[in-house]
Amino acid sequence: xxxxxxxxxxxxxxxxxxxxxxxxxxxxxxxxxxxxxxxxxxxxxxxxxxxxxxxxxxxxxxxxxxxxxxxxxxxxxxxxxxxxxxxxxxxxxxxxxxxxxxxxxxxxxxxxxxxxxxxxxxxxxxxxxxxxxxxxxxxxxxxxxxxxxxxxxxxxxxxxxxxxxxxxx
Amino acid sequence: xxxxxxxxxxxxxxxxxxxxxxxxxxxxxxxxxxxxxxxxxxxxxxxxxxxxxxxxxxxxxxxxxxxxxxxxxxxxxxxxxxxxxxxxxxxxxxxxxxxxxxxxxxxxxxxxxxxxxxxxxxxxxxxxxxxxxxxxxxxxxxxxxx
Numbered sequence: 001x002x003x004x005x006x007x008x009x010x011x012x013x014x015x016x017x018x019x020x021x022x023x024x025x026x027x028x029x030x031x032x033x034x035x036x037x038x039x040x041x042x043x044x045x046x047x048x049x050x051x052x053x054x055x056x057x058x059x060x061x062x063x064x065x066x067x068x069x070x071x072x073x074x075x076x077x078x079x080x081x082x083x084x085x086x087x088x089x090x091x092x093x094x095x096x097x098x099x100x101x102x103x104x105x106x107x108x109x110x111x112x113x114x115x116x117x118x119x120x121x122x123x124x125x126x127x128x129x130x131x132x133x134x135x136x137x138x139x140x141x142x143x144x145x146x147x148x149x150x151x152x153x154x155x156x157x158x159x160x161x162x163x164x165x166x167x168x169x
Numbered sequence: 170x171x172x173x174x175x176x177x178x179x180x181x182x183x184x185x186x187x188x189x190x191x192x193x194x195x196x197x198x199x200x201x202x203x204x205x206x207x208x209x210x211x212x213x214x215x216x217x218x219x220x221x222x223x224x225x226x227x228x229x230x231x232x233x234x235x236x237x238x239x240x241x242x243x244x245x246x247x248x249x250x251x252x253x254x255x256x257x258x259x260x261x262x263x264x265x266x267x268x269x270x271x272x273x274x275x276x277x278x279x280x281x282x283x284x285x286x287x288x289x290x291x292x293x294x295x296x297x298x299x300x301x302x303x304x305x306x307x308x309x310x311x312x313x314x315x
Contacts, residue, residue: 150185
């Protein structure tokens with residue numbers, strides 16, 4: 001497979017990889033690194049790419065696994081945790097300054113969701129994948145996907161209403 | 170779309186039972202201008218998701234570096250260099266060995282020649298000594314006669 005051909009295959013979904021990585025890793029730089037890493041792994045396996053049913057699904061699964069590994073090693077090392085605390089602080093500062101900005105609130109609410117809920121919400125409400133595709137990507141049963149999605153959406157709603165009642169938005 | 174339909178869709182949405190098409194409908198409704206006031210509080214959700222879709226990966230896709238083909242290429246270059254040097258120095262070593270052997274052979278031949286010369290002269294000396302023996306015998310005869 002030639003480079004241009006590869007880019008042509010990868011182009012339509014590279015943004016999806018990046019958005020999923022950013023949803024999980026939060027920081028833009030780390031998400032960019034993760035996307036780059038996944039694309040390069042994909043390129044090194046370009047010879048066997050024909051064997052996969054859907055290259056997009058394969059790449060999304062790779063991204064998910066890569067980011068979850070990253071998060072795991074992040075929890076192991078304290079240094080990185082300090083870093084994420086730091087970004088959290090600036091976010092809340094920003095949040096106070098831009099109290100009107102409901103988008104920032106949404107970002108923060110989703111950030112506090114468990115990983116599994118984040119991923120389901122991202123794949124469904126942002127990327128608009130069908131349930132079967134999400135099942136395959138996350139290795140979950142359809143009912144589990146539905147329950148997780150419902151839980152995530154309800155948490156978002158509750159948090160949003162809470163903020164609304166406090167008069168922040 | 171009827172307000173009632175939107176409300177029931179929203180309910181389904183939070184149960185996780187809406188289809189992708191229905192969710193698109195909801196998104197379009199909340200992106201519109203005439204959202205019912207009691208539903209306005211849900212607007213941030215759909216605003217956020219439609220905005221999140223816009224995010225792009227803007228970095229260049231780096232394919233050239235760190236591919237394995239390159240490593241093999243450099244290994245082959247290194248091997249060629251090693252081979253050339255090996256042949257060059259190997260030849261020098263062989264030549265030196267050859268010269269040493271030839272020198273040793275020359276020395277051997279010279280030594281043998283010297284030995285031959287010595288042996289020849291030695292033989293000649295022995296012949297002369299044989300005369301001496303003759304002389305001795307004659308002398309003994311004379312002594313014995315006395």
